[in-house]
Amino acid sequence: MSQFFVIHPENPQPRLIKQAAQIVREGGVIAYPTDSAYALGCHMDDKQAVDRIRRIRNLDDRHHLTLVCRDLSELSNFAKVDNVAFRLIKNNTPGPITFILSATREVPRRLMHPKKRTIGLRVLANRIAAALLEELGEPMMSTTLIPPGETEPLNDAHYIRDVLEHELDLVIDGGFCGFEESSVVSLLDETPEILREGAGDVSPFKV
Numbered sequence: 001m002s003q004f005f006v007i008h009p010e011n012p013q014p015r016l017i018k019q020a021a022q023i024v025r026e027g028g029v030i031a032y033p034t035d036s037a038y039a040l041g042c043h044m045d046d047k048q049a050v051d052r053i054r055r056i057r058n059l060d061d062r063h064h065l066t067l068v069c070r071d072l073s074e075l076s077n078f079a080k081v082d083n084v085a086f087r088l089i090k091n092n093t094p095g096p097i098t099f100i101l102s103a104t105r106e107v108p109r110r111l112m113h114p115k116k117r118t119i120g121l122r123v124l125a126n127r128i129a130a131a132l133l134e135e136l137g138e139p140m141m142s143t144t145l146i147p148p149g150e151t152e153p154l155n156d157a158h159y160i161r162d163v164l165e166h167e168l169d170l171v172i173d174g175g176f177c178g179f180e181e182s183s184v185v186s187l188l189d190e191t192p193e194i195l196r197e198g199a200g201d202v203s204p205f206k207v
Contacts, residue, residue: 002031002168004161009033009174012131020170021135028169029053031160032132033177034068035125036096036199037144037153038160040168041068044141045108053141056167058148064184066098066120067107067139068129074139078107079121085187088204094125096178096199100186122182128174144181155179 003023005016024030029042029052040056042049044067054060067078072090075081079101081089089099103119122142124130133140145154147163154160157173164171180199185192192205 002161002165003170004157004173005170006173007128009177010127012128014131017128017131017135020132020172023170024132024136024140029056029167030170030172031145031154031157031164031168032129032172033126033157033174034096034129034142034182035094036178036180036182037155038157038177039068039142039153040145041140041142044139047108050141052167053143056164057143057146059143062115063143064098064100064118064120066122066142068122068124068133068142069139070130070133071123075101075121078104078139079119080104081187084190088187088192089123092201092204093123094130095123096125096180096182097202098122098182098184100184100188100195102188118188120184126174126177128172146181153179153181 040053098120161171183198183200183202184196
């Protein structure tokens with residue numbers, strides 16, 4: 001049965017953030033708020049936890065998983081980013097936009113698209129998520145919490161606990177954080193390509 005933490009959305013309690021980070025480090029799967037909707041998260045190097053998330057969401061290995069990062073300094077470790085792409089990302093983060101980029105060798109193969117060797121990367125603005133990532137000291141694997149057969153993300157922490165309490169190790173209640181998936185922008189080519197228009201302003205990427 002999952003634990004349930006109520007964390008203040010503007011001033012996250014350090015004690016609860018430390019406990020949440022420890023759950024992730026120990027292989028836990030969590031539901032947590034982002035700046036677009038609630039998401040599932042786990043340690044990026046934990047294969048069993050990643051597999052659990054794929055089962056919860058009923059995802060195959062062709063679905064892009066996302067590495068959520070503390071800041072732009074982590075991007076170069078996990079993605080190949082030229083100067084133009086870096087400026088675009090810098091001008092539009094943090095926020096609810098996931099960028100598809102070519103993955104470096106630092107990215108575990110199970111997190112990449114199997115044929116394209118690409119990865120989704122995102123820098124979050126949500127203060128709870130940012131505090132959690134800062135405490136972890138490294139990116140976290142993440143994907144929007146959309147149940148199989150549904151089209152919209154879950155956005156109520158109590159409902160998430162009721163539905164998934166036996167599938168998750170922790171649900172973080174950070175209040176309402178939105179009900180849209182993030183926008184997804186590919187920066188694999190010279191011209192940005194908007195793959196999904198959701199939360200966030202994608203006008204800078206329209207040509």
